[in-house]
Amino acid sequence: MNTPTFRNWQSVQDEVLRRIHAREWPPGELIPNEADLAIEFGCARSTVNRALRSLADSGLLDRRRKAGTRVAAQPIAKATIDIAVIRNEVEEHGATYGYQLISRSVAIPPAPVSGTMKTKAQDKLLHVRALHLADDTAYAVEDRWINTAVVPAAVAEPFDRLSANEWLMQHAPYTHGDIAFSAVQADQQDADVLGVPPLSALFAIDRVTWDTDASVTKVRLLFAPGYKLRTQL
Amino acid sequence: MNTPTFRNWQSVQDEVLRRIHAREWPPGELIPNEADLAIEFGCARSTVNRALRSLADSGLLDRRRKAGTRVAAQPIAKATIDIAVIRNEVEEHGATYGYQLISRSVAIPPAPVSGTMKTKAQDKLLHVRALHLADDTAYAVEDRWINTAVVPAAVAEPFDRLSANEWLMQHAPYTHGDIAFSAVQADQQDADVLGVPPLSALFAIDRVTWDTDASVTKVRLLFAPGYKLRTQL
DNA sequence: AGGACTATTATGTACGCACATAAAAACATT
């Protein structure tokens, strides 16, 4: 048997992938250990490790110390979604980006907002509503609350030219965030802003970002009908 | 200056993250090269490499050979979404999973379907519609087309007890897939099946999986109102 | 000044070794 040698981790990965797809290593099955594969592939164990670790990261393999490596029984598809700044998203579609501030105020938020942002019920926050346009047609409405205790500089920002979306990206660091995607019916207000019939189905992205344990901002983006979030797996 | 030594790649990563968040290394700025960081952190260059590579994978750093490593100006948030088998998703919420086959037939698909699946216009495909339940209430409708030329064994499957969702996971390998999320209005048929008012906003997942260059299956999942797809970033 | 070639440099990765760590398996003890 003339085994070709696999000199780099990508080719090892490709070969492992081939065996998984070809069902040579069926789902749930234990595969040979790193040391043996290294001998078979004619490379160092660390190279095999790199390849297998990468596949484990993408969910195709389950690895446990001592127990060994097995092909994931249910390859939970891990779709990675890039959430870009809206301007970039629009411009990547070849359209001209536009922005309109709808309202800007400092107010006590409704209870659900202060609840998810973990601010005190009577704390005032900065509330910004704005419209993002692609080629002069409505693309998405942004409804945002900003924790001015965490981002005091935001109080001085008018947000009439530069969207809060972009300003915060540059000025407000965050450590982590929660994000949720859903479908909602347009209420009268949002329908008017977007120029669509009431009760239209809108794609919603809700995001809350945190700096350590304090919320930075909470935003809901409602996209005009037809919007699709695409990715590969 | 008493520099603590960073003995493992995770602690190096944490320190780099801290500097980014603290704006010691602002967005867009070039950071010291691996060799220098290795000296500063008191570890090997490969350890620094591992830490920085991991951060680059998650989009926080931009790295280019010779040009060096810089903090991403626009930290494109990469949200990873786990797309599990529906049964698991339901059971993880602590609910009881139920399944009902609605229809199963072999038919010539409408043009958009054969178009996206790259099958010949007159090729017959297996068409399965089914309902997924959580605690006896409708959770999602599945509308699926299966390429029987690629998965001939599917023809013999009734799909009356085991959903196509699960059966395909076990029997139909795929190399890659496209996925799209959107919001759609429920038509009369889907509204009836889900037991919701017509025109309700439904969360839709459209997925096409491929084995090399042939489509395996195309599925649209419509989730009952209230469904949210959550993740972290 | 402009273009073609060369040197430099930072990241990318391979290798081999060593040791850490988690967890299963074997063994001993009650």
Next chain:
DNA sequence: AATGTTTTTATGTGCGTACATAATAGTCCT
């Protein structure tokens, strides 16, 4: 048989070296 302890083993990671590769910076020639 049930429980606690030790051994074994596969993965996880660190280190230092070497070389590959891409892209910039510099040099030379016209």
